[in-house]
Structures are given as structure tokens and as C-alpha cells.
Amino acid sequence: MSIQRLGYLGFEVTDVSAWRSFVTGKLGAMEGAVTEAQAQFRTDSRDWRLSVTQGPSDDYLFAGYEVEDDKALYRVQERLESHGVEVKVEGADLVAKRGVLGLLSCADPFGNRVEVYYGATERFEQPFVSPLGVSGFQTGDQGLGHYVLSVQDMDAALSFYTDAIGMKLSDIIDWKLNAELSTTLYFLHCNGRHHTLALAKLPGAKKLHHFMLQSEGLDDVGFAYDRFDAEGALVTTLGRHTNDHMFSFYGATPSGFAVEFGWGARDVEVGWSVVRYDRISVWGHKLVGRI
Template sequence: MNSNKLTPSNLGYFVFKSDHLPEWEVFLRDLVGMQISDRSTDEQLVFRMDRQEQRVVIEKGDGDDLSAVGWEFETDEALDEMVEHIKEQNINIVEADQTFCDSRAVKKAYICTDPDGVNHELYFAASIIPMNNSFKSSVMKEGFLADNMGAGHYVANANDIELSLNFYRKVLCMRLSDFIKGEVAPGGPILEATFMHTKTGRHHSVACATIPIPKKLHHFMLQYEDMNDVGLAYERFKESGATFFMGLGHHPNDQMFSFYVQTPSGFGLEIGWGGIIIEENKWEVKTYTQLSDWGHEQPK
């Protein structure tokens, strides 16, 4: 089968492992603007950003890193076809039991693991919040860009880039968006990153690069619908004394206006606005030579 037909619909949720649950609660609710779900327990924090029940889950545990990524499929049949395809690639994939599906608030899920040890949870039919309890942020002017575009994107730090790219492109059937090969900072090391998208077309749901950091995740990104919310969040983070990875700036490939802060787990969060949506039949893959058009300055 044409691998483009098998591509997941969107990136539905992130799961992080952390021993810093109280810090994450303040970080995602009061600074980023997500809403904490009443599905949260002493063992895990659950956050909402739209009508989907779970978008970010922080599970109590060691490591402070990316634990799992949820990939949504639009139909039961599309999920089954993908599972067949993955089995044909000789990759181990198992069906999740009812308890697990309930904990993720999905109807059905299968789990496989990538070469860096991150779980990929392929699912169908996420739970939706009732209208009388709809998403509300305590700090944002408008909302998140999510729904069928998914939760956001992430940059995976690949131990072996060939193995990881093979996993994303050949096993998960992610579509190629573009490449960036350029200096992280003037005169600094060259970063080579491959950006990939899903069916609904957020410019990238995942990018892969080999980065000299002791984590599987460089950053994840959440996108706002209003540019002013990026500025307001920037001010909230500044006020809170947060550590910035990069100041405000603009990426040439996804056209994202954004900044980067350190999360309570040490990896980054990019908060952005304006990222483009790919129209599949008009898309041409390019290579960019700069990470940013302007800004994204790293604090000295």
C-alpha cells in the first residue's frame, strides 16, 4: 500500500515522566495556560487544551523525559491497516488492554517502541469533554491551535539518526516536510534536522536530529491561536524567572513565531503562533540553511 495512505491523522498527546509534578502543574496551568483535568491523580497530571480529554500527561517517575507519544487514526480500519503494516516491518506492536485505554481516554490503542525507547501509542476514538465542562484557560486571551491538527510537535534527539528516520518514515509512515542544515548559533555546531508531518498537515508533528543533550527530547511545541498570547506568555515567563532557551524569533520552514523556555523536566517547550499547514498536493520539500530568520537568541 502507498505509505502516504497509512500516515497517522495527527499527534494526539504527549506523555512525559517526571518527579516534579507540583512544578509541572504551575508551569502548564499558570504560565502556559492549559487546564488541569479532574482525571489527574497523585500519580499523574492530566492537561487539556481543547475538547479532547487528554493532551499532555505527566506521569510520576524517574527520568524527566519523553515517555510516549499518541498518534491518532481517523477510523478503526485505518488503525488496523497501520498495525498490519508495522507487523510486516518486523516491529513488535501489542494491543493495549482496557485499563490502559481507559487511562489514556481512548477507545482502542496499540503500542510499539522506537529505537530510542520512546513508546508510540497508535489510537482511535479519543474521549471528548462535555460542553458544560468545556476548555477554559485561566490566563490566555484566546485558545490553542489543536483539534484535528493535534497537540503540537516535538524534536526527538536520535541516538542513531538513520535508525530513527527509518522508524518515522518507513514504520510510522510520516510524510517529509523539509530539512534544516545550519548553525545553531553563529559560529556554533551545525544541526541537521528532518521535519515530518501527518495527514492533517501541521507543518511538522516531529523533527529528528542528533543533539548533544542527555535526553530523548529537545523540546515540544504548543501553538496559540492569537499572536498576542505568545507575547503575554513571554511576559508571564519573564516575570516568573524562568530559564529561556531562546528569545522571540521566527523559523524559516514552518513560519513559526515563537520562544523557548526550560520545562521543570529540563527539556524545552516552544510556544508558538503562525505555523503553516501543509497542502499535500502543492507541497515541495526544501532544505533550509538557517534555523531562524531572525531572533531566537540564546541567553549568554
């Protein structure tokens, strides 16, 4: 039994207030519960999908993966432990804080916190309404979106996320960042979304390279692009990726990693075969800023 979808992401940030303005005012997500040290945000009928917590790192804090019920959660625990992963069954306090019915946690080989849960809280009676008029975000069976981690040992990373967690390899891209630097990105899926997680050895000290939100409409991307452009917050131009065919751009977050805002990605289908690519984009995605 493997995880089914990415349910939520948490970041540790130095400026919660800046993130509140960013997520609602640039991305168009809906604010949820807020305290002085933490803020949560909605992208659909779930109680929350993104969380920012006050802290020094300005980086990845945790990822939460969803399974269907308590029996599935126990099977994931057994699978992790059979691969030598130490698993903690979280108590009532954190279960209540996450708004779920059951929760376990572990760490990947690099100390990155991974959570697995079932029974998330729904707010169907309080419909998602974007403060910026975003038509919606693609979640559902595919979960929140995707994120990209920088890892130093790819064999260890793939062993954890495929063998222990249960993801499958979609494809790889041999990416030449510049004349002196190249890397290989590994794209992993756990449902129909082309990738929920990508792994690469990347320059810089941050664990998280970017996270992605997929909108329901093409114009949502255009309007978001204009918002980022107006404030000089673009990292890349618009472009289309070779592997998932996503039409997107990248923007800067208040914490120094990037966000990808996209639309139109293709799904992983029955009979999918792993392939490799020499380019990350068909066109566009030209660097115009820095993260």
C-alpha cells in the same frame, strides 16, 4: 494507512506539583484529572492532551497518534508489522486509562514508546477555559502540536517514522549551534501542520529537546513571553522560523527540556516540495537561557 495526527504527549517528571503549576500558570492549559503521581491537562475539547507521571527521568515518556476508527487502527498495525516492528494491542486497563476505544503500542529504534489509538474522549459539554485567558490552542485536524527528539541514528529514525509510521518529510535545516557544533534537523508531517515531529542528533542526555503548543492569537504569545520572562525562565527571545514561519519563543520546563510557545505557522499544502535551509530562524530566537 498512516497515523493522522499527534493526539497526546506524556512526560515522566520528578515533580508533578511543579508541572501542575507550570502548565496552568505559564502555558495556560486547563487541568484535568489529577492524582498524587499523575496529572493530565486540556488544551481543547478533548479529555486530555498532556500528561505528566511521577518518575526519575524528567524526559519523554510516550506519544499518542490518532487514527479515525478501529479499521484504520488495524491497518496501522499491519503496516508496522510489515516493517518488522513488534506491536502490542493494549488491554482494557490501559485503554480505559487513556480514555480511548482502542490502543496499540510499539517502540521506535531507540526504545521510545509510541502509541496509536482511536476513539478519544471528548468533553464538549465542559468547554476548554484557559486559567490565564489564552484565546485557544490550534489542534483539530492538526493535532496537539509538535515535539523534537534527539536520535543517534538518523537512517533508523527516518525508516521508522516515515516507512513504518507513515509520516512524510517536510524539509531539513542544517543548523549550526555554535562554532564547534552543527547538526541537521529533519521535519516530518502527517497532516497540514508543517511538522508534528522533528529529529536531530543533539547534545545532551535527554531524548526530548522540546515540545510545541500553537496558540490561536499573536497576543497569547506575547503574554506568555512576559510570564516566562518575569520568572527568568526564557530559553530564547522571540523569533520567526525559516521553514514553518512560526512566530515563537522557547521557555524552560521544570524537567530541563524546553517548550516552544508559538503562533502563525504556515501549513503544508498540496504540491509541497522538500527543500533545505541554512538557518533555523529568519530573525530572533537568540539564546538567553539554558536547557
